[in-house]
Amino acid sequence: MSAPGLLIAAPRSGSGKTTVTLALMRALRRRGMRVRGAKCGPDYIDPAFHRAATGEPSFNLDSFAMAPALLDTLAGASAAEADIVLAEGSMGLFDGVRAAENRSGANADIAARYGWPVVLVIDVSGAAQSAAAVALGCTLYDPRLTIAGVILNKVASPRHRRLVEAGMERAGLKVFGALSREAGLVLPERHLGLVQAGETADLAARLEHLAGLAEAGIDLDALVAAASGTAPTGGGRPLVPPPGQRIAIAQDEAFSFVYPHMEAGWREAGAVLVPFSPLADEAPPEDCDCCWLPGGYPELHAGRIAAASRFVDGMRAFARTRPVHGECGGYMVLGESLEDADGAVHPMLDLLPVATSYRRRKLHLGYRVARLAGDCALGRSGTDLVGHEFHYASVTSDPPDERIALARINDAEGVDLGFTGHRLGPVSGSFFHLIAAGD
Template structure:
């Protein structure tokens, strides 16, 4: 039997899910439990914090982007070696796209599929007994899920807590803990969400502080008793196939957005992943057969990347004879130039006819379904891929035509969004973050 789990969710974004999740993970780890993390939906930032709290990679579970076989394989990664899986939701518990049952991308789909009870985080600032009505609605809305109880967040005082608990008692909803209002608990943010875990000052001290608050404010014994369900046993049979046998992967503060289920699938299929750091002016190793530039924050390091002569020259040499692919930030670095937020334009690798800018930011966000135009590292021509887009960059260059575009894309509901990305020789890239192929 695989490990039981819990899903930490909320009625809406900004309720404190990440704070409660990290506090719970670290507190249970302090007790000696093997805790594994998961995140519902597309997200790179929160899983990195999960890893810092648990000491293990945190996977993404996505009921829209992942087919059942891939979804169960990724969930199996989370249960491997675990005493408990703590999954964190995204947005509100039921927020997703309009799609078939169990395929909406909502947190509730994951809780229902694996039988994980929901620990509902309620931001009770500005409310008292009325918070119970919100919790009651969440409990009743979807009969597939079971609510373990609630954790109150941003409680103003002991009197405030009594009033909130009075309403929840009338609704027969257990309160499994409370955290007082404390601005010091807020993690630093930037335009894509939280600052990355590796960049957060005194992260261990922050996590220890959260652990202390969890031990004081959460009923950890009751939360453990409430855990239930089970994810699938680890198998890895449905994980992604590697694009090569020896893959050079850019890996540093500018390039860090690569889903763990991707690299796990590559490794289990026998591929070797060779990290290198563009920020340290390292070129992709010449003995690799594919180079992958993940997304990240290259716009914060554009000047340093532009002056990394060994990296850029080595990347161009590599691309002359072997495939190179860039996702989002990696795509921008493969282009001709990148304009930062100060309006300074920095020369990039020049492997794709792309010029991007962060001077005038515009949010691009959502699921993307892509159909490839030509054979490449992502698959054969006609392959259907599912992923997402999340960035604030603008393309200053001309849009691609069908002869040079990477793919034709739609949104999650099939609305056409035109052509996306570029390909030139053995180099390709787009703002599209890959989650699953057509067999996923």
């Protein structure tokens, strides 16, 4: 049986979607409901918070990067094992790329595909009745969607709330409740988003506090009653094949960006994931046939990584005979050196001819469509893959040429961005985060 769902979205980034979503998740779980989260679009961090709030896995749903069959596989798996699905949007409700209809990567595509009504989180700071005009615009913009109502966030006072609610009533929009403007609602952040769930101090207490605020300020009965829609169960498209059958995977505060659907797919294909910690100076286990260095925050731990002699020596020995792949932060560590924010240059594994700098920061962000330029841990030469880049590091060494590049990439609109990443023997890496196989 497929559980009903809701999409928690907003007109723009910074409205408080994650905070409100976590508050609702934890409050409904305290009622004994089995809640499954989902995150629309590419995001590693929020699904881990969803899991902490609900006790259940949370998958990404991405209408640009994922073929419809894969979307249905992931949404169906979530809905089949829940009483309700709460999908959290990213950026604004309609923000995406210029692409084929229903394949823009926008939150709205996901809500439309599964018939999940939208609950808008409206940041009302600096506005009163005018907030209703923004919300009303969202209800009229896309006829595919049903806007169930709004949750008011950052309300300054009871008077402020009355004024905002008067505007919503005039616009014919249901108000499910409100959360006030207080520091206790803010989760700590760093340059790639929220501080990770595993690093957030007193996370359980924070989630309980959020749940209490939701119970006091939001009509949870009405919210649950508004949920509807359905996601298909069974069948679907297989995920990207695992890079090995026994995969050593770096896992600690420096290496943590692995999509839950990737790990689930690898395990479903029979692979075993064996975690190890570079920050604890652990080498990849010898009984593994492949090593995966995920993205994360190596730029914050470059000195410790460089000094981890067992990790460094073990990685170099492993890479002589078995495939090693690094994504984003993992790619930086596979390189020759990493310059941290203070300008200190730390030697890295020297397995790929790339040097990177976090001091020379520049945002690189967007979907990437890649065609592998040679055989590597991600697949055979010519394989098409879809993913994204999201990092601030700059490459300070020469760009790769076709002979040793990992892939040639386009952006979401098909603009050729040239070659990216490196492959040298069994070692490969790039800033490209893999999401799915190409259509």
